[in-house]
Amino acid sequence: MGLPFDKLLAAGAAGLATVLAGVTVTQAVSEPKTQAFRTLDVQRVNLREANGTLRLVMAGKSSFPGIIWKGKDYPHPSRNNAAGWIFLNDEGTENGGMIWGAHKGPDGKVSGFGHLSFDQYENDQVLSLEQGEEDGHRAAGLTIMDRPDRSMDVAALMAAMAMKDGPEKQKAMASLSEAGFGGASRLFFGKEEGTTQVVLKDANSKPRLRVRVTPKGDSAIEFLDADGKVVRAMTPNAG
């Protein structure tokens, strides 16, 4: 890309000169030290506690971490195309992030997303704010979720992921719901396939109260039963 490297070189002459010519860090750990730069160019920033515990990673996709769990980095089953930030808790376990990416494929199809989420302790996201596009489908909104009370069993996920494709692997992946994976969507605010809506759901992810407006402008407030049937609808002229 035509990035203004020349400008950056000029602007950050002091910083780059330092990086290119070598930095000698000789102070002891306990002594606070500060390095000043005008512009700093990096592939990854690790923010750590004084004892080394990682609290925040900022990186491009080429240096992006997997799932960091109690300080150990495991491969992430689906997050292979993101740049951004990963937040980690006091114990060095992932507890949220803000990630993004987008590109047009050789087939001309766009795939893109921006995503902020906060995770339950030793589990997956309970709040996410995001927009995404995949193969012509677009959605954006705020989602609140329930997660299992127990911690995710990362070792079980890794073992299932490492298996050869086949019925055994399918069985192992299906049984992950007993290993702390999964959960229920409880609330959505946003747009899906062009319809804007607020959906409140029960603990089984079933919509029970929905406020919606279609692209054409049809509006309704709907109460639904556990089978997804609308049992009462308030519209501009009825209910």
Added chain:
Amino acid sequence: MKIRTSRLLLAYSAVVMTAVAGVSVTKAVSQPKVTAFDTIDVQRLNVREADGSLRMAISNKALFPGLILKGKEYPHETRRNAAGMIMFDDEGTEDGGLIFGGLKDKDGKVSSFGHLSFDQYMQDQVVNLEHWEEDGKRAAGLYINDMPDAPMDMERFSRIGAMKDGPEKQAEIAKLKAEKLIGQRRISIAKEAGTALLVLRDADGKARLVMKVAPEGAASIDFMDADGKTVRTVTPAAG
């Protein structure tokens, strides 16, 4: 995603070594290397992919980027007073941002904002979560928008942005609207002019369902038609 465990361990031990024994960074930029600091002071931090493409810029307002599309930087007409972070997609195009600022001018007037947004591919924000205050007016909320399918025509936007306010500029903006080249707000949950609001709009951006509570407590659900006329109002007492 590649397993990074060995690299992380390596990186971690490098950090420890750096801190304890000191390290000289003399390797070429392309070789992975870790440098440790207690505190870094920068005006701008660029995080890049290994190939040099920019994925995020964290900056003060003095060095804040303009609008970067496919690696080319354009002046951003309305974002001249922000510090924060800009996100870039896999192709070096702005993809979102987290920006903030606030000041009291010499007349005692406050202007302030905090803003997180995620953009559609080659387009503007689909999700924005923000607060702003200007000249005594305040608003805060979460907004979900539609954006045009066509990529943003930056040359045209820059040309119109640079025009003097007046009927000619208004005509150009009306033309953009008629050609559906401007996004539409679709759903918002917000506080505006002291009223708490949930507003759902159709694809033309017209409000069709509004739930609101006024500062003094008056509550209502309004259904509107495509002309903005309220056709049904549900209140505590009627509807």
